[in-house]
Each structure stands twice: as structure tokens, then as C-alpha cells.
Amino acid sequence: MAEDQSVDVVHDEEEGRFVARIDGVFAGASYYWYRRGRMVLIHTETQPDYEGRGVGSSLTRMALDAAREQDDMVVPLCPFVEGYIGRHQEYADLLDNEMFHEMRS
Numbered sequence: 845m846a847e848d849q850s851v852d853v854v855h856d857e858e859e860g861r862f863v864a865r866i867d868g869v870f871a872g873a874s875y876y877w878y879r880r881g882r883m884v885l886i887h888t889e890t891q892p893d894y895e896g897r898g899v900g901s902s903l904t905r906m907a908l909d910a911a912r913e914q915d916d917m918v919v920p921l922c923p924f925v926e927g928y929i930g931r932h933q934e935y936a937d938l939l940d941n942e943m944f945h946e947m948r949s
Contacts, residue, residue, distance in 0.1 A: 851898055853903055853906040855910055860875060861874060862907050862910075864890075866899070872888070873888070874904060874907050874925070879947075882917050882919050885918060888925060908929070908938060912935075917939070917940040918939060
């Protein structure tokens with residue numbers, strides 16, 4: 845990613861999503877809902893023109909940091925989020941493994 849193109853992420857609680865913009869242009873979003881008091885991360889998307897620029901990682905990091913700040917556990921139904929947590933073990937403590945396996949089956 846070019847240094848002058850930082851990914852700006854905002855939390856749109858009303859819509860249940862985190863929104864990423866680069867230079868003011870929509871670059872992607874990560875969607876969630878709550879179930880039994882858990883943040884269920886259901887889908888992360890990056891616009892094709894912005895793939896490979898850290899959009900998905902920025903969205904996921906913001907979502908996980910928000911969950912931590914709110915003392916929420918997370919259920920990563922989104923494969924991207926699941927993989928991100930696998931690569932960034934500092935977020936593993938946020939996982940509700942029991943609910944994750946229950947919802948995956």
C-alpha cells in the first residue's frame with residue numbers, strides 16, 4: 845500500500861458494520877451482529893480495486909479492538925476474521941470457541 849493511502853476505519857454501530865475508506869472512497873466493510881451477548885463477525889469484504897492494501901486486516905483489527913474495549917467475546921464466522929485471529933494470537937482470548945463450534949455445525 846502506498847504510504848499516502850492510509851486505511852481509515854469507522855464503526856457504524858447503527859448498521860452493524862465497520863467501514864473502511866481510502867482517500868475518502870469506500871474500500872470495504874466488515875459486518876457483525878450480536879447473538880447471546882457475543883459479537884458474531886459474519887462477513888468482511890474489500891472492493892476489488894483495494895485488495896492487497898490491508899483493508900481487511902484494518903477492518904478486522906478495528907472490530908476485534910472494539911470487542912475488547914467492550915469486554916465482548918467474538919465468534920468469527922467470517923473465514924477472513926478466523927484466519928486473522930489464527931495469525932494474530934493476541935486476539936485468541938476473545939474467542940468464544942464453544943459458540944463458534946456450535947454455530948459452525
